[in-house]
Amino acid sequence: MVFVEAKVLDATHLELSSPIAAPSGRIVLVTVAEAEPADDERREWLAFSAQSLQSAYGPSEPDYTADMIRESNPEYGK
Numbered sequence: 001m002v003f004v005e006a007k008v009l010d011a012t013h014l015e016l017s018s019p020i021a022a023p024s025g026r027i028v029l030v031t032v033a034e035a036e037p038a039d040d041e042r043r044e045w046l047a048f049s050a051q052s053l054q055s056a057y058g059p060s061e062p063d064y065t066a067d068m069i070r071e072s073n074p075e076y077g078k
Contacts, residue, residue: 002021006014014030022028036042 004020005017007017009015020028
């Protein structure tokens with residue numbers, strides 16, 4: 001599988017950012033995933049989220065050892 005960015009030229013044409021190894025006439029599958037705009041509000045929300053997460057776990061947060069686990073999760077690590 002190859003991931004290549006493309007610029008939309010019009011409703012039926014794309015301009016690839018780099019060539020793909022496919023001969024002319026070959027049919028390829030295209031999945032469209034729109035890039036999210038990197039606007040100021042989104043950056044502010046991401047910064048706020050990171051700050052809130054940091055405040056949830058401070059330097060005094062205890063370390064939990066394996067012997068403190070009451071019931072293990074058999075799915076953990078699979």
